[in-house]
Amino acid sequence: MPSQGQEDEHKLARIMAAFDRLFERCNDTIKHTDISLRRWLRGIYPDRPYKRPFELVVKPGTERRYRQRFKKCLCFWVRLWRLTPTLTRHLCRRTLSKPQRMALETLWDNTLWEQYDSFENIPLLNEDEGENEDEDEDEDEDEGEDEDEGEDDKNNEEKEEENKRYENKKEDNDPNAYFTQSPLLLSPPPQDPKADLVLQFCLFMATEDFEDGNSKSTMLIYFSAVCGLTLPTGANFLRPAQFTSILSSLIYCTRLLIMESVLPRFSHDYIGLSGRPRYGQLDILNNVRKKKMCDGTLSPLGEYISLTAYGQSLRRSEGPTIQFEWSDDGEEISWDGCSRVTMDGFRTLVHSAIQAATRQSNIGPSLSPTMTIEKAANELDPGHDNTLITLPPSDKGATADQGLALNTDYWVKAMADELLYYPEY
Known part of the structure; x- marks a missing residue:
C-alpha cells in the first residue's frame, strides 16, 4: 500500500468536495420533510416522537463547523487506514477491523476519483477552517435530555434557549461564519456517483455494529473520544460542556446522513437508493430508527445520546465554567486560579479614562464638552447628598483625577459585582 503523499491529499480534497455536495442534498431532504417525520427523526425513544422536530441549524457558520468536524472524521480514518x-x-x-477496511477500500479505490465532473468544485483541503474549539463550549442541542413532562422539560427548554442565545452571539462575532448556501432543489439534481460513494461510507459508520459489545470499536465513537482530548498534546480531557457540544455536532450530522440514506428526496442511483415513496414513510424510518437511532441501542447514535445525557448531568453539577473569588479584605478578585485584579488596579482604569478625557478636552479648547469633571464626580459618587461637588481650579487637571478615582470605591465594587452577576454584559 503506498504511503500518504500529495496524491492522497488531492484525492481527499475530492472526497471532501463530494461530502459538501452530499450535505446540500441532505439539507434539501430535511427542508422537504414534514414536521411529524422530523419529530420522529429527533426522537430518542422507540415508542414516541420528540416534542419538537429536527431542525437545520440557523446560522450557516454553525453548520460549517458541524460539517467540518465530520470531514475531520472522514480524513482521520482514511489517513489511518493508509x-x-x-x-x-x-x-x-x-x-481496523475487516469490515472497516473493506468499507474504506470501497470508498478509496474506486476509479471515480480519477474522473472530473463539470459541476465539481474542489477547494483546497483546510480542515481547520471555521473550527474554534474554545468557543464551541455551549453549542449543543441537549440531545440527551429527558422527555418526561414536568420540571425536567422546563429546565431543558430554558437550557436550549440559553444555548441558542450563546450560539447567535458567537456567530455574530465570527467574521467567517457566513457562506453562500445552495438554493432549494426544484428538480432532480444530476446523479453524483462520488457523493453516493461518500454517503455509502457514512451510512456504514452511522450504523456500524459494536464488536463484542464494545462501543469504541466503531469509527464514530473512537473518533469522538479523540476529539475529547485537549489540544495540542492530548494530555487532558475536555470539560463536559466542551465535549457535549462535539457530541451534538456529530449527532446532528449522523441524523442528516441516516435520513438521506433511508428517505432521500431524490434517488442515489449509483448505490441503489431509490427516492422516498409517497406512502409508508414513517414505517420505513422507524425500521431503522428503533435499531440504530434510539437511546440504549448498540449503535454510534445510541451511544452518543447516552454520553450526551451523562455529560449534561456532569455539566450541571460542575457549576459555571469560570468561578470568581473575592479576597477576605475585598481588595482583590481572582478567577481560573491564575488571573487576578486588585481594586487599586481597577481604580487606575477609571483614573486613566478621566486622564484621557482631560487630554481630549485640552486638545480642543474651543469645544464645549457635555460632561465635565465636576459633573462626573457627582455622577460617580453615590454618597453625595444632592450637593454639587465643585473642584478647585488647581485640581481640575490630572491631579484631581486621582482623588476622584479614590473616592469611588463603593461604585467600583458595585460595578464589579454587577458585571459578575450579569456576565452577558
Whole structure:
C-alpha cells in the first residue's frame, strides 16, 4: 500500500468536495420533510416522537463547523487506514477491523476519483477552517435530555434557549461564519456517483455494529473520544460542556446522513437508493430508527445520546465554567486560579479614562464638552447628598483625577459585582 503523499491529499480534497455536495442534498431532504417525520427523526425513544422536530441549524457558520468536524472524521480514518498496520497499532493501540477496511477500500479505490465532473468544485483541503474549539463550549442541542413532562422539560427548554442565545452571539462575532448556501432543489439534481460513494461510507459508520459489545470499536465513537482530548498534546480531557457540544455536532450530522440514506428526496442511483415513496414513510424510518437511532441501542447514535445525557448531568453539577473569588479584605478578585485584579488596579482604569478625557478636552479648547469633571464626580459618587461637588481650579487637571478615582470605591465594587452577576454584559 503506498504511503500518504500529495496524491492522497488531492484525492481527499475530492472526497471532501463530494461530502459538501452530499450535505446540500441532505439539507434539501430535511427542508422537504414534514414536521411529524422530523419529530420522529429527533426522537430518542422507540415508542414516541420528540416534542419538537429536527431542525437545520440557523446560522450557516454553525453548520460549517458541524460539517467540518465530520470531514475531520472522514480524513482521520482514511489517513489511518493508509498507514501500515504496525504503525496504526502503535499510534492507536488498535487496528481496523475487516469490515472497516473493506468499507474504506470501497470508498478509496474506486476509479471515480480519477474522473472530473463539470459541476465539481474542489477547494483546497483546510480542515481547520471555521473550527474554534474554545468557543464551541455551549453549542449543543441537549440531545440527551429527558422527555418526561414536568420540571425536567422546563429546565431543558430554558437550557436550549440559553444555548441558542450563546450560539447567535458567537456567530455574530465570527467574521467567517457566513457562506453562500445552495438554493432549494426544484428538480432532480444530476446523479453524483462520488457523493453516493461518500454517503455509502457514512451510512456504514452511522450504523456500524459494536464488536463484542464494545462501543469504541466503531469509527464514530473512537473518533469522538479523540476529539475529547485537549489540544495540542492530548494530555487532558475536555470539560463536559466542551465535549457535549462535539457530541451534538456529530449527532446532528449522523441524523442528516441516516435520513438521506433511508428517505432521500431524490434517488442515489449509483448505490441503489431509490427516492422516498409517497406512502409508508414513517414505517420505513422507524425500521431503522428503533435499531440504530434510539437511546440504549448498540449503535454510534445510541451511544452518543447516552454520553450526551451523562455529560449534561456532569455539566450541571460542575457549576459555571469560570468561578470568581473575592479576597477576605475585598481588595482583590481572582478567577481560573491564575488571573487576578486588585481594586487599586481597577481604580487606575477609571483614573486613566478621566486622564484621557482631560487630554481630549485640552486638545480642543474651543469645544464645549457635555460632561465635565465636576459633573462626573457627582455622577460617580453615590454618597453625595444632592450637593454639587465643585473642584478647585488647581485640581481640575490630572491631579484631581486621582482623588476622584479614590473616592469611588463603593461604585467600583458595585460595578464589579454587577458585571459578575450579569456576565452577558
